[in-house]
Amino acid sequence: MLKEYMMKLSSLHGVSGREHEAREFVREELSRYCDEVSVDALGNVIGRIGDGDFKIMFAAHMDEIGMVVRFVDKDGFIRFTTIGGVFEQNLLARKVVIRTSKGKVYGVIGSKPPHIMKEEERKKPVPLEELFIDVGARSREEVEKMGIRVGDPVVIVSEIFELPNGRIVGKALDDRAGCAVLLELVRRVSKMKSQLKDISVYFVATVQEEVGLKGARVVAFKINPHVAFAIDVCPTGDHPGVKEEDVPVKLGKGPTVTVVDGKGYGLIAPENLIQAVIKIAEKKKVPYQLEVAEGGTTDATIISLTREGIPATAISIPLRYVHSPVEMLAIEDAENTVKLCEAIITEASLLMDAVNFRKGKN
Numbered sequence: 598m599l600k601e602y603m604m605k606l607s608s609l610h611g612v613s614g615r616e617h618e619a620r621e622f623v624r625e626e627l628s629r630y631c632d633e634v635s636v637d638a639l640g641n642v643i644g645r646i647g648d649g650d651f652k653i654m655f656a657a658h659m660d661e662i663g664m665v666v667r668f669v670d671k672d673g674f675i676r677f678t679t680i681g682g683v684f685e686q687n688l689l690a691r692k693v694v695i696r697t698s699k700g701k702v703y704g705v706i707g708s709k710p711p712h713i714m715k716e717e718e719r720k721k722p723v724p725l726e727e728l729f730i731d732v733g734a735r736s737r738e739e740v741e742k743m744g745i746r747v748g749d750p751v752v753i754v755s756e757i758f759e760l761p762n763g764r765i766v767g768k769a770l771d772d773r774a775g776c777a778v779l780l781e782l783v784r785r786v787s788k789m790k791s792q793l794k795d796i797s798v799y800f801v802a803t804v805q806e807e808v809g810l811k812g813a814r815v816v817a818f819k820i821n822p823h824v825a826f827a828i829d830v831c832p833t834g835d836h837p838g839v840k841e842e843d844v845p846v847k848l849g850k851g852p853t854v855t856v857v858d859g860k861g862y863g864l865i866a867p868e869n870l871i872q873a874v875i876k877i878a879e880k881k882k883v884p885y886q887l888e889v890a891e892g893g894t895t896d897a898t899i900i901s902l903t904r905e906g907i908p909a910t911a912i913s914i915p916l917r918y919v920h921s922p923v924e925m926l927a928i929e930d931a932e933n934t935v936k937l938c939e940a941i942i943t944e945a946s947l948l949m950d951a952v953n954f955r956k957g958k959n
């Protein structure tokens with residue numbers, strides 16, 4: 598099911614704050630396997646299996662980076678702004694889809710052809726303010742009739758496909774790949790319910806991660822778990838343009854466990870927690886890579902700062918070309934991410950020790 602989940606989730610529309618399509622799918626799947634499913638005011642989906650005292654939370658974000666309609670000119674061309682960490686050079690000459698109240702509208706990101714560019718212009722990336730979306734309309738009125746309004750979310754159209762060696766390529770694998778892992782994990786955990794005596798497992802799909810870890814903040818407050826894991830993706834350095842010593846993470850070597858990210862301004866995971874995760878991975882023979890990342894961060898950071906502090910780290914699927922429409926992962930890494938999360942649940946007693954959980958006291 599993991600690959601099917603991934604294929605489906607990548608195809609769904611869900612720019613930060615407008616995660617509706619992804620949320621509906623996730624909510625339906627969680628409802629099939631969880632004891633309880635709810636959606637909060639921001640749109641986070643929360644599933645729970647088990648009702649023991651020790652609460653473990655897994656969180657994957659549903660939102661994707663994208664664009665939003667900002668202005669429609671009198672000739673029907675649409676100006677937009679970006680949402681989240683969009684690399685502007687990835688936008689030129691793309692097919693896009695706008696999600697409107699009347700349904701989806703397709704268009705293209707147009708720009709000046711090279712024939713009429715000056716020599717100097719051709720050497721430089723085209724700035725965002727010169728890009729626009731052409732939906733085939735001849736006037737602002739036609740754009741409005743199509744249902745397009747200021748604020749409508751826009752994503753690049755990029756169909757997911759497979760390459761040799763179990764490689765999957767698509768858009769929004771950050772973090773729909775994490776959502777696919779979350780759903781596959783739920784499916785497997787629902788079959789081992791009888792083993793979950795003392796624990797409750799929360800499976801959360803968060804919103805607005807790409808724009809400031811917003812959904813995870815409120816959801817961690819609500820659940821108040823004893824320990825939490827963000828299931829996300831992380832960049833690799835195993836392709837031209839990046840040195841191994843700069844980014845040692847590789848495709849096919851297993852999920853990463855984040856020790857530090859954002860040079861410590863993001864997450865610094867508790868030592869005991871990291872040791873417990875390593876112990877669990879080694880006991881269950883799941884490959885893993887320890888990660889110290891200089892840039893970026895995940896929901897784990899904001900979760901760790903909730904209430905009186907919650908031990909948290911991120912377990913990430915290595916992903917090439919992050920934040921592009923052709924993000925690439927190895928399916929075996931996603932499978933091993935499911936396995937590691939599953940092992941964390943079955944070996945929860947090791948986590949209880951790591952976070953000083955004593956039954957009846959916490």
Ligand SMILES: [Zn+2]
Binds near residue numbers: 658772806829830
């Ligand atoms: Zn992410």
